[in-house]
Amino acid sequence: MGYGVKIIFSGLAVAQLLSLLHVRLSNIRYYEKLMAIRDAGYLAIPASGAMERLSAFGSAFWGGLFFTLSVGLCLTFIGMGAAWIWDRILKRDRRFIVSALVFWLGLVLLLNSGGFSILATSYVLVIPPLVFGLSARRMPQSQDRNAAKKGLAHIVCFILLAGLGSGHLTASGFSLIRDHLLLTHPVGIHLNNLYYTHTLYAAQVFKSPAQDPMRTCRISVSDADLSGRLRRVMLSCRYLVTDRSDVADLEIAGDRQALVFKSHGREILTVSHTELMRKPGKTLKAFSQQCDRYGGFRQFTFLSLLLVSGLCIYLILWLPFRLIFSMMPNRTAASFFPIAACLIAGSVGIFVLQARKPPVFSPAALKAALSSGAADQRVEALKYAVRNREDIGRFGVQDRMAHSPHMPERYWLVRALAFSHAPSTYETVLTLLDDPQINVAYTAFDVLARRGERQAVGEILKRIERSEHWYVQLYACSALRRLGWKQSASR
Structure with missing residues (x-):
């Protein structure tokens, strides 16, 4: 397995170089856009220190690590797996290379399904061929006649467990793992904080215009009345109007009969003034979809997260059994018993997880649990209050x-306060x-918006200027919009 570790690190090293460049260029572009937004008098998110970190090398490194450990690791496993199948099962039959090339080209097409991106494509162009070549060249001769059967048994076990647990490895499943x-x-x-501190720098790489809260627009029409109308419409749709074409996500040119929507000089669609005014949201959604080059890359990143997470869970489950059964004198049994035990234990664990029912509290028991001296009991009571929308303010x-x-207590407290109508809880939310x-702070902003606390707008604006966390500022800005606050260049 020594050769395998070296090859994995080789694949990850190349992935980190590519992702570092990818995120670094994205950070520089976004920093320039935010500076233009701020100079125009708008509220730019991220603000203060979080904005300045866009220009720092460290944010690109840590943001790139997200792609390295998802896309890079997934492509490394694909390259190693293909080499193993070619060597151990197909005995280096050259006809396999044709199938591998078709699969490889399919990945390239998937990543570019919305438009060509050289940096996104570079992951697939470089990592799998490199890892496949290194694996095929350095893979030692196997002395185990059951090597192919063991490999296939692992694959079957992993697929069966993945099928049983597929309901948990979803976007909501990741939230459950976090909570x-x-x-x-x-x-x-600590791992959670690393994720929330650095991953937005990576996520900004592949956002579409509709997903970017700081989307910008330049209006290039000669009709002053039309220009004013367009400005009001775009601001109402959360596009910040700027005079700089180099930082504009959308440029509108033309006249009342034909308004041309451009993205960085490329014409995307044409609509009439009447159609835009009647359904601006529909038009802007179409624009975002048509100029989104990273849809395929986003899908592949999410699939990579699922695959890598599943493989990590499988290895954590299999390794203890491998150590236990390695003492068996029968080498065949020592190889296959850990796989069977892993399948049984994993299946039982999944069924237990699915059958587990959270505790239920009567009103009196809920009050007693919330006042308990045991932090774990208070947290369980708060979770019950969240599930059942109980007003704990009373x-x-x-x-x-x-x-x-106890941090989990504060986290579940702020989530429970979303369902409280007691006036006294408002100050508690402001404290949080x-x-x-990070999770407590950004959830508190969301709670203010869910409760419709319009009087909190001033407090939210002050926190945005003080906060050093992009994620917190993002939720704060979202809360402002939901409470009716609007961006203006003269704020």
Whole structure:
């Protein structure tokens, strides 16, 4: 396995170089756009220190690491797997190369399904061929006649477990892992904080115009009345109007009969003034879809996350059994028993997880649990309150919980406060806006918006200027919009 570790690190090293360049260029472009937005008098997100980190090398490195450990690792596994199949199962039959090339070209087409992107394509063009070549060249001769059968057994076991657990490895499943696993342990909290601190720098790489909260527009029409109308419409659709063509995501030119929508000089669509005014949202959605070059890359990144996460879980499950059964004198049994045990244990674990029912509290029991001296019991009570939309404000426990040293308690408290109508809880939510834990702080902004607390607009604006976390600022900006606040160049 020594050769395998070296090849994995080789694939990851190349992936990190590519992703570092990818995120670095994206950061520089986004920083220039944010500076133009700020200079025009708008509120730019990220602001303050989070904006300045866009120009720092470290943000590109850590943001690139997200692509390295998802796309890069997935492509490395694909390259190694293809080499293993070619060597161990097909005995280096050259006809396999044709099938591998077709699959490889299929990946290239998937990543460019919305338009060609050289940087996104470079991952597929470079990593799989490199890893396949290194693996095929350095793969040692196998002395185990059951090597192919063991490999196939692993593949079958992984596919069966992935099928059973597919309902959990989804976007909502990742949130459940965060809420019920990562945020319950100091190591998990640290990993969670790394994710929320650095991944937005990576995510900005492949956002479409519709997904970018700081989307910009330049209006290039000679009719002053039409220009004013377009400006009002674009601001109402959350496009920030700028005079700089180099930072504009959308440029509108033409006249009332034919308004041309351009993206960085490329014509995307043409609509009449009447059609745009009647359905601006529909027109802008069509524009975003047609100039989105990264749809395929986003899909592949998510699929890579699922595959890599599944493989990591499988290895964590299989390794203890491998160590236990390695002491068996029968080498064949020592090879296949860990796989069978892994399948049984994984299946049982999935069924137990699916059958597990959360605790239920009566009103009296809920009040007692929220006042309990045991932090774990208070957290379970808060989770129940969130699931059942219980108003915990009537119990008067929120102020004490907001200062709890137990982070999961503060996190579930702020989520529960979304369903409280007690006026006294408003100050508690404001306190939690300044919580040092990212998840608590950004959830508090979301709670203010869900409760419709319009009087909090001033407090939110002050927190945006003070916060150093892009994720927190993003939720704060979203809360402002949901509370009716609008961007203007004269703010």
